[in-house]
Amino acid sequence: MSTDLIARLSAILGPSGLITEEADMASYAIDWRRLFPGRPLCVARPASTAEVAEVVKACRAAGARLVPQGGNTGLAGGAVPDASGGEVVLSLTRMNKVRAIDPVGLTLAADAGCILKVAQDAAADAGRLLPISLAAEGSATVGGVVSTNAGGVNVLRYGMARALVLGLEVVLADGTIVDMARQLRKDNAGYDLKQLFIGTEGTLGIVTGVVLRLVPRPKHTVTALLSVPSPQAALDLLALAQEELGDTISAFELMSGYSFDLLKRHLSLTAPIAAGDWFVLIEAGASLSGLREAAESALAAALENGTALDGVIAETGAQATQLWALREHITDGEAREGKSMKHDVSVPIVAVPAFLEAADIAIAEGAPGAKVNAFGHLGDGNIHYNVVMAPGQDGAAINTLVHDVVARFSGSISAEHGIGQYRVDELLRRRAPAEVALALTVKRALDPDNFLNPGKVLPAPA
Ligand code: 2HG
Ligand code: ZN
Incomplete structure (x- = not known):
């Protein structure tokens, strides 16, 4: 069976579109944290949507399951095959072009495999902003970002990936191409079917093209790093920033003293301000003048009333980049520290300090000796x-x-990273049976043979 399938795929994709040697497949077979090792039958690398459709039909006919993959930067093992040696990885990375930009209509269309950074740069070249920013943007693809409904550091102002998707092109489990890559701002004609494929991690269909919403690029940006005595002080700072800077705030990130300890010990990165137990990175952007003055007065007020212990506002773009480097390297510092269990949780924003306190007690009592690296998107309640x-x-x-502890605060066990294979069991435990049953109904309708990304997000149907 597999020899026939390889021959068929080779005929569809040509020599540069199919990888069958184990050594060449290695980087597609495992996630970057090396937690979910798999063994694919082969890696298919189509160069067009039509080729994706042909690959889907060939694999389905041969009974080989398909695992769609973008930049393979996920944190939940959602884009890697199992260890059976029977699954085909469908890598979208050869479909990597920006298709079109409309700077007035504020849209960007791209192939699914286009690297997020390439799309951001194309938007910037057109004088516009693609407002999704995450540490993995140099390797993550726009298709992966949409398929996982990625978050990042600008969610509090611009929303999750879902909020930026205007149109999608997808290939269904039977190989049908559904072209919904419309550029419309308003489209209320019937079911909004593209939503089925956003955040469902390739389990209902394969995203091959995206149309994303752009925004005007703010002319002025301020970036500030502050140290604060506690998460509650960070929350007070958020309230103050909301007062002074309003909806210009595009990032509000909390980082623990331990996160900064990791940066220092493993990466020689240090904060340019006096330490506190916690740190906050704030960014705001606006096109009208007065933003910097507002930020300076907010910082002065925070220092005055003790909400902040110390703080700095970047003077140049290079300094802002240095401040962001601290935030963006925490994951790397953590990886060098040892094996960690990641919890991508959210609770109501005002409950973050109480959640942190309760979770710290639970860990101190239940797992003495473990160390907590808490950081994240306080402005979204996502730690x-x-x-x-x-x-x-x-x-x-x-x-x-x-x-x-998350359940006690009516929170979510995955705020932005998704379920992948890492959290399937926990999702089943934590979601109401009626919700799981509804999800399985949708899965059965779109993928009755459990052919697309089996074992991810949902259990394999009985
Ligand atoms: C971030 O916010 C990413 O930097 C990664 O979501 C978080 O490493 C993590 O757990
Ligand atoms: Zn995050």
Whole structure:
């Protein structure tokens, strides 16, 4: 069977579009954190939507399951194959072009495999902003960003990826191409079917093209790093920033002292301000003047009333980049520290300080010796509550400890990273049976043979 399929795929894709050698498949077979090793039958690299459709039909006919993959930067193992040696990885990375930009209509159309940074740069060249920003933007693809409904640091102003999607082109499990890549701002004609494919991690169809919303590029940006005594002080600072800077705030990030300790010890990165137990990185952007003055007066007020202990506003773009480098390297610092259990949780924004306190107690009591690397998007109530384990500790038990606290605050066990294969069991435990059943109904309708990305997001249907 597999020899016939390889021959068929080779005929569809040509020599540069199919990888079958184990060594050449290695980077497609495992996630970047090397937590979910798989073994694909082969890696198909189509160069067009028509080729994607042909690959889908060939694999389906041969009974080989398909795992769509973009930049493979996910944190939940959603884009890697299982270890059976029977799944085909469908890499979209050869479909990498920006298709069109409309700077007045504020839209950008791209192939699914276009790197996010390439799309951001194309928008910037047209004088516009593609307002989605995440640490993996140099390798993540726009198709992956949409398929996982990625978040990032600008969600509080611009929303998750879903909020930026105007149109999609997808290939269904039977190979049908559905072209919904419309550039319309308003389109209320019937079901909004593109939503089925946003955030469902390739389990209902394969995103091959996207149309994203752009925004005008703010002429002025301010970036500030502050140290604060506690998460509650950070929340007070958010309230103050909202008063002074209003809806110009595009990022409000919280980082623990331990996060900065990791940056210093593993990457020689240090904060240019006096340390506190916590740090906050704020960015705001506006086209009208007066933003910097407003930021300076907000900083002065925060220092005056003790909300902030110290703070700096970047003087140049290069300084702003340096401040952002601190935030963006925390994941890297954590990876160098040891094995960690990641918790991508959200609770109501005002509950973040109480959540952190309760979770810290749960870890201190239930997993003594573990260290908590808490940081994330305070402006969205989304904390990366990552637990660096002591030798011999049980990761699943740590998951349960943290997620039990999340449940107490009516939070979510995945605010932005998705479910992938990492959180399937936890999702089943934490979501109401009626919600899981509804999801399975949708899955069965679109992919009755469980052919697309099996075992991700949902359990394999019985
Ligand atoms: C971030 O906010 C990413 O930097 C990664 O979502 C978070 O490493 C993590 O847990
Ligand atoms: Zn994040």
